[in-house]
Amino acid sequence: MKKSNVVKYNKWGYIFLIPFLTVYGIFQLVPLISTVYNSFFENYRSGLTQIGPNFIGVQNYISIFSTGDLWKYFGNTMIMWVLGFVPQILISLLLGAWFSDPSLRLKCQRFFKTVIYMPNLIMASAFAMLFFTLFATTGPINSILQQLGIISQPYEFMNHVGSVRGLVAAMNCLMWFGNTTILLMAGMMGIDPSLFEAASVDGATATQTFFKITLPLLKPILIYVMITSLIGGLQMFDVPQILTNGTGDPMRTSMTLIMYLNKHLFSKNYGIGGALSVFLFIITAILSIIIFRFSGNRDAVQKKAK
Amino acid sequence: MKKKVVSAMLSAVMAAGMLAGCGEAQVQQVAEAVQEAAQEVEKEAQETTAAAADTAQEAVSEAVEEVEDAVEEASAGGEGQVLNIYCWNEEFKSRVTDHYPGYTEVDGTHGTIGDVQVVWNITPSDDNAYQNNLDENLLKQADAAADDKIDLFLVEADYALKYVDTEYAMALADLGITDADVADQYEYTQSIVTDSNGNLKGSSWQACSAGLIYNREAAKEVIGSDDPADVQAAVADWAKFSETAKAAAAKGYKMCSVNDTYRVYSNNVSGKWVQDGAVVIDPNMENWVNDSMDLVQAGAENTYELWGDDWAKGKTPEGKIFCYFGPAWFFNFCLDFGQEGTIATDGGWGFCEGPQSYFWGGTWICAAAGTDNASLVKDIILTMTTDPAVLKEIAIADQDCVNSKTVLAELAASDEGNIELLGGQNPYAELAAGAEGIDLSNLSSYDQGCNEEFQAAMKNYFDGNASADEALAQFYTAIGEKYPELTVG
Numbered sequence: 001m002k003k004s005n006v007v008k009y010n011k012w013g014y015i016f017l018i019p020f021l022t023v024y025g026i027f028q029l030v031p032l033i034s035t036v037y038n039s040f041f042e043n044y045r046s047g048l049t050q051i052g053p054n055f056i057g058v059q060n061y062i063s064i065f066s067t068g069d070l071w072k073y074f075g076n077t078m079i080m081w082v083l084g085f086v087p088q089i090l091i092s093l094l095l096g097a098w099f100s101d102p103s104l105r106l107k108c109q110r111f112f113k114t115v116i117y118m119p120n121l122i123m124a125s126a127f128a129m130l131f132f133t134l135f136a137t138t139g140p141i142n143s144i145l146q147q148l149g150i151i152s153q154p155y156e157f158m159n160h161v162g163s164v165r166g167l168v169a170a171m172n173c174l175m176w177f178g179n180t181t182i183l184l185m186a187g188m189m190g191i192d193p194s195l196f197e198a199a200s201v202d203g204a205t206a207t208q209t210f211f212k213i214t215l216p217l218l219k220p221i222l223i224y225v226m227i228t229s230l231i232g233g234l235q236m237f238d239v240p241q242i243l244t245n246g247t248g249d250p251m252r253t254s255m256t257l258i259m260y261l262n263k264h265l266f267s268k269n270y271g272i273g274g275a276l277s278v279f280l281f282i283i284t285a286i287l288s289i290i291i292f293r294f295s296g297n298r299d300a301v302q303k304k305a306k
Numbered sequence: 307m308k309k310k311v312v313s314a315m316l317s318a319v320m321a322a323g324m325l326a327g328c329g330e331a332q333v334q335q336v337a338e339a340v341q342e343a344a345q346e347v348e349k350e351a352q353e354t355t356a357a358a359a360d361t362a363q364e365a366v367s368e369a370v371e372e373v374e375d376a377v378e379e380a381s382a383g384g385e386g387q388v389l390n391i392y393c394w395n396e397e398f399k400s401r402v403t404d405h406y407p408g409y410t411e412v413d414g415t416h417g418t419i420g421d422v423q424v425v426w427n428i429t430p431s432d433d434n435a436y437q438n439n440l441d442e443n444l445l446k447q448a449d450a451a452a453d454d455k456i457d458l459f460l461v462e463a464d465y466a467l468k469y470v471d472t473e474y475a476m477a478l479a480d481l482g483i484t485d486a487d488v489a490d491q492y493e494y495t496q497s498i499v500t501d502s503n504g505n506l507k508g509s510s511w512q513a514c515s516a517g518l519i520y521n522r523e524a525a526k527e528v529i530g531s532d533d534p535a536d537v538q539a540a541v542a543d544w545a546k547f548s549e550t551a552k553a554a555a556a557k558g559y560k561m562c563s564v565n566d567t568y569r570v571y572s573n574n575v576s577g578k579w580v581q582d583g584a585v586v587i588d589p590n591m592e593n594w595v596n597d598s599m600d601l602v603q604a605g606a607e608n609t610y611e612l613w614g615d616d617w618a619k620g621k622t623p624e625g626k627i628f629c630y631f632g633p634a635w636f637f638n639f640c641l642d643f644g645q646e647g648t649i650a651t652d653g654g655w656g657f658c659e660g661p662q663s664y665f666w667g668g669t670w671i672c673a674a675a676g677t678d679n680a681s682l683v684k685d686i687i688l689t690m691t692t693d694p695a696v697l698k699e700i701a702i703a704d705q706d707c708v709n710s711k712t713v714l715a716e717l718a719a720s721d722e723g724n725i726e727l728l729g730g731q732n733p734y735a736e737l738a739a740g741a742e743g744i745d746l747s748n749l750s751s752y753d754q755g756c757n758e759e760f761q762a763a764m765k766n767y768f769d770g771n772a773s774a775d776e777a778l779a780q781f782y783t784a785i786g787e788k789y790p791e792l793t794v795g
Binding site: 044045046047048051067069133136137138139156159160161245246247249250251252263264266267269272 | 611
């Protein structure tokens with residue numbers, strides 16, 4: 001009697017899953033498969049003339065790997081991501097700890113939480129345009145620095161590798177630290193308060209509490225933040241694209257993988273574009289697995305060992 | 307009874323009038339239908355007696371239906387009600403708004419000409435967005451509903467061949483525009499839009515011969531005179547240009563951006579960008595690289611990108627720029643005339659021919675194959691690009707160098723051609739002479755991509771971020787991405 005009831009309820013579970021599966025199938029699975037399929041064809045447009053699609057096997061993959069540019073753009077992407085992610089996670093941890101610590105009795109919490117989330121609401125392209133104007137050679141930042149007497153000649157921010165990458169990283173950091181803070185804070189609030197109380201009774205300092213209790217228990221959330229940020233970072237596009245006007249200059253040192261992909265879409269080159277996307281998919285998968293293995297699954301592994 | 311019949315007939319005619327479109331053909335068809343219906347009614351009215359009023363009424367309503375059908379047919383057989391124009395900025399729209407008789411503006415992207423609704427589809431050129439959008443829609447043209455079909459689209463010289471040399475652009479002859487109609491235009495403006503079979507497929511209201519637009523204040527300071535002849539003598543060839551630039555640098559000015567001089571060099575090349583499927587770097591492009599690098603290192607030129615904020619600073623006295631390179635549309639469109647604090651507002655610019663003659667830009671109007679508004683399209687092309695009265699109006703109101711030999715000659719000879727922002731100078735004689743001398747035998751459909759990528763890649767060299775060879779390698783990489791079918795390097 002009970003068993004058949006369970007089966008009945010299970011049926012509803014599957015029915016409720018149908019909308020998700022349909023949407024997933026149409027908007028994710030089909031494009032995913034067709035991307036892989038497209039990557040084996042020569043298929044582009046020259047002017048208004050369509051060339052292909054002709055089946056050419058793995059020729060597209062050979063051509064993207066043979067130039068070696070791919071690894072350069074991959075490197076650029078990772079450097080800009082790390083430059084932005086490290087300060088972002090540090091700031092977020094600090095803010096999260098402050099916000100979730102009841103002993104600090106912070107006022108206007110709601111207000112500050114909203115304010116730090118604000119940059120995320122601005123469109124990335126608008127944000128990049130703003131920075132582009134601010135840091136132009138004759139722009140306001142240069143004139144302020146000159147008037148303060150810090151520099152005598154305007155510094156050409158867009159002509160130096162470090163400053164362009166730095167600006168991209170700074171923008172990503174600014175845009176996403178609020179989001180990360182909220183996530184980490186949620187994680188911290190989920191930790192049992194009795195642990196903190198016990199620690200303070202035992203005479204632990206705030207630093208000790210943070211490193212010995214908060215951080216270890218926050219690990220699942222930290223991993224989630226890291227993986228989502230990594231995937232977002234690998235897909236970095238709008239900020240550097242707008243900031244460098246699509247060139248990735250100087251000498252393509254700020255060109256990300258997706259910007260490179262976009263270059264091929266000028267000629268509607270679905271073949272090379274598909275091959276690049278597949279490469280990106282595999283890289284993302286590998287990196288995610290690495291992070292998961294190294295930091296996340298230790299507990300699970302230990303449990304299994306027990 | 308008779309009264310009834312007459313009033314029914316009147317209402318039928320009125321309904322027909324209301325339903326009818328504006329085209330002459332339609333009106334005629336409707337009129338015929340109404341006449342027929344009226345005759346029928348009259349006949350029936352005569353045949354029947356007063357008692358048969360009901361039958362007459364029926365006949366009238368039948369007649370009205372017939373008229374309605376006729377009107378529907380007439381509008382289906384005539385011209386479309388929507389004129390779709392594809393362009394990348396407001397320029398042509400403002401020309402049509404100001405100078406095309408009968409055009410009424412409705413809002414930013416809509417207008418009307420008579421009963422026809424005009425829809426402006428404006429997509430900016432940045433990142434190739436305009437062409438991408440146009441490509442998609444031209445490829446769908448055959449299947450599009452009549453009201454969605456592209457009727458007119460605009461092209462620039464850099465990529466005109468990409469569209470003109472296909473069946474998507476209509477030959478002007480097929481619209482009924484003859485060689486005699488366009489005889490007063492400059493030849494180069496026609497060779498750009500002539501396809502490989504010799505069909506003329508577009509028309510422009512502008513002749514964009516260009517020259518050097520100099521800052522009079524700077525010229526007085528650097529050369530000691532702001533007279534066009536004296537300035538011309540100081541920039542007569544690239545060696546003198548370079549000397550003057552260095553003198554300007556000593557006075558705290560920058561001559562211009564390396565990208566300003568680019569087109570002067572690229573217009574005077576000895577061969578096409580792409581020959582036999584391979585990219586070829588012309589010796590004159592190498593000259594541009596070497597001359598520019600020399601001036602950048604001397605602090606006499608900057609490397610700002612055209613249209614950027616940094617580049618635009620030169621329009622004010624604080625920008626400390628000696629000159630811009632540009633054609634006539636540059637006066638009106640790019641120098642911020644009328645804005646507080648610009649050189650243009652004070653009439654502080656001058657114009658001379660510059661080191662080499664060249665042209666820049668211009669907008670060509672093409673009729674899209676499959677248009678459902680052929681006669682209106684024809685009229686717009688004829689009015690906007692060949693009517694001397696309209697062209698003269700455009701020249702005076704907007705300082706465009708118009709595509710008409712007679713109008714330019716008239717302007718050069720009269721005070722009407724004096725331009726306020728040039729301090730009252732009349733540049734039309736120089737502009738007309740320049741337009742006659744332009745040679746476009748070295749255009750190819752790859753020009754836009756090649757020019758853009760060459761400038762972008764070489765910027766790295768000028769800024770000291772790469773050697774000349776590295777920058778060239780990057781140019782080849784970028785071309786390989788844009789045009790997979792070409793051999794590079």
